[in-house]
Amino acid sequence: MSQSINETILRENVNPCTSSNQQFTVSPSTSTKKSIFSRKPQSQKILTTQMIQLDESDPDYISIKEGFGINLNSTRANILAIMKLQMPTKLEKAHEKYKKKMTKKLGMDAEEFTHKMHHGTKSSAGCDLRRFIMNFEAGESGFGNVEYDPTFCKENCGVCGIAQCGNKRKYARTKSLFKRNRMWFAKDPSVSLGFCNYGYKDTIKGMFIVDVIHKRDEHIIITTKERATLPRYLIIFEVPVNPFSYED
């Protein structure tokens, strides 16, 4: 399953994350010309994010659902799918490098300062997140089925933007208030829910689980360091009635 998605996305060869002066190039490690004497294991460099839909029996799925369900219980959130994100190698490497640096600096184990946090953001008006779900069947909600399509939006979509490029200051909502946009992450998903799609029509939402490197374990972590963050999962869910709705 992931292989076919991988191929589809790689073939498109679109990179929405780079600004004008940055260019992704195809990794030499994928070249067949590589010397047979190379001792390095051939690891495929990921250029664009791959989403792998977790099976409901997957331990990751179960633990994520547990934490999410308890905290959003009062709003009756219904998880439609949980996607494991394999982010572009470039982002993973920058994150790992920063983690190593902080391990030395803080004299702590990485697990002590790498926190699983939630991050809510909006998808664009035309972005139906259910298209990412394989064999999606509308449940009791009554919404029609949607055709499977793993293509991300090209622009102006918070969910697709973060899924492809990681958390970026340019997506942060504090844009107009601060010179350097700050990114917010919450331990409690009900806090992040307030940043997701809202309104009567936007019952389908996306929320990320992000590894955030931060010295202290806090309920809200605010950072401007993009490399301190790495999205790990995308939860696609529906909330029939959104208590945060301002449009009703």
Ligand SMILES: [Zn+2]
């Ligand atoms: Zn989108």
